[in-house]
Amino acid sequence: MNYLLYFFLCLVLILIQTTVIHNLPLFKGFYDLLIVVVIFLGLYRNLRESISVILFAGFMMDNLYNGPFGLYLTVYLWLYACIRWSSVYFNVRSILFLAFIVPAGVLFENIIFLGSFAMFNSGSFHPSGIYGVVAKQIIWAMITGPVLIMLLNFSHSIWSRWFNMHVAGQKEQ
Amino acid sequence: MFSKKTVMIVGIIILVSVNIIFLSVSSKYRYTAYSSGRFVLNVIAPFQDVITDTIRFTKNVWRHYFFLVSAARENDNLKKDLGRHIQKSNEYLEIELSNNRLRNMFDFRQNIACKTVVAEVIGADPSPWYRTIVINKGKSDGIGKGMPVVIPEGVVGQVVDTGNNYSRVLLIIDRNSAVDALVQGNRARGIVKGISSDKCILQYVVRRHDIGVGDIIITSGFDGVFPKGLTIGFVEKISQSSSGLFHEIEITPYADFEKIEEVLVLKSFSMNK
Numbered sequence: 499m500n501y502l503l504y505f506f507l508c509l510v511l512i513l514i515q516t517t518v519i520h521n522l523p524l525f526k527g528f529y530d531l532l533i534v535v536v537i538f539l540g541l542y543r544n545l546r547e548s549i550s551v552i553l554f555a556g557f558m559m560d561n562l563y564n565g566p567f568g569l570y571l572t573v574y575l576w577l578y579a580c581i582r583w584s585s586v587y588f589n590v591r592s593i594l595f596l597a598f599i600v601p602a603g604v605l606f607e608n609i610i611f612l613g614s615f616a617m618f619n620s621g622s623f624h625p626s627g628i629y630g631v632v633a634k635q636i637i638w639a640m641i642t643g644p645v646l647i648m649l650l651n652f653s654h655s656i657w658s659r660w661f662n663m664h665v666a667g668q669k670e671q
Numbered sequence: 672m673f674s675k676k677t678v679m680i681v682g683i684i685i686l687v688s689v690n691i692i693f694l695s696v697s698s699k700y701r702y703t704a705y706s707s708g709r710f711v712l713n714v715i716a717p718f719q720d721v722i723t724d725t726i727r728f729t730k731n732v733w734r735h736y737f738f739l740v741s742a743a744r745e746n747d748n749l750k751k752d753l754g755r756h757i758q759k760s761n762e763y764l765e766i767e768l769s770n771n772r773l774r775n776m777f778d779f780r781q782n783i784a785c786k787t788v789v790a791e792v793i794g795a796d797p798s799p800w801y802r803t804i805v806i807n808k809g810k811s812d813g814i815g816k817g818m819p820v821v822i823p824e825g826v827v828g829q830v831v832d833t834g835n836n837y838s839r840v841l842l843i844i845d846r847n848s849a850v851d852a853l854v855q856g857n858r859a860r861g862i863v864k865g866i867s868s869d870k871c872i873l874q875y876v877v878r879r880h881d882i883g884v885g886d887i888i889i890t891s892g893f894d895g896v897f898p899k900g901l902t903i904g905f906v907e908k909i910s911q912s913s914s915g916l917f918h919e920i921e922i923t924p925y926a927d928f929e930k931i932e933e934v935l936v937l938k939s940f941s942m943n944k
Contacts, residue, residue, distance in 0.1 A: 561711035564801035566698030
């Protein structure tokens, strides 16, 4: 059921990114919300569950944007690997770490994207707007990132409790 | 034989190399004949359609109804009556605006000597670095890859991928877009390229041509995609570098890509006949 929940969450976030955010001028230039999901999975969920969700999210995003196929998958998988690796060395549950890791994830995604522009030389490239776009995303990530991760964690614990009480409990009976 | 650290470093290097090779290949063959993008487009686009319609409806209600009704609170006796009239008047206003927009589109359609399809914009690109939109017309409406997309104000872009009922349009402000163009006044030729911001740049205009701020840029028709004479935008800024053969020109497109709701797809100008 967890898989279904996270697949559904990814779909909702993708729809929000491609429709709702574009209609709200305040949120123009908002960061990729699936980064929050990837970080949450890296911090709190097991490998098997996380990888399938990340593959699904990456596949969907790669098919919805106009860049080279596999770029979002690359970002999500490497970001996930970095989060898992950093959890060995840092106290990943602290607020301070959360406040740092989401902007870092956003920065990482932008670096990979800009790197791909430079490496594959696909299309024209004008550096004038880069700083504005990246800075806006990082500021949004700093403000909303930790809250969203804590909200995801809280929602997941409520979901688990509800699921164990109603569905798993009924099966046992 | 090798330490764990060495194996890990080599492993990471191999993974990164495989990753780069994969991306390099996929960037060259973005839209293949049976791409999975079409499947995802068909799955996601209906939801985008519903959400966009809901957002527009909510926006209209918010903009035209609640604001005005709140003003009517001053007089309780007239509140209901006023609210009803305001609602009616807003309905008329909305109909009038929609009528003007569609009449504009219709006039434009009449002027263009080719078959066209009117489509609604239902979604946008999830990445800020790429600029595409999703429209609610696809193969079943006769839309194909390479068809130009326009609005009365000017050129919007071209279709790059189609599903049965939905299509993806590459906007002229996307970094992968290029349109063959002319400066209307002196017929100087150049290429309008997107830079993934709200502006475009006009490249390869030879410096001997006299270009001024405000000059109108139109399609040349030489690229075989867009018909000749459609407006693209106007010259916003000209940078004069001391060296180089060409002008560096920044263009503001006439189309406001943040506010486009309906577009026209020109069917007869498809490259893939």
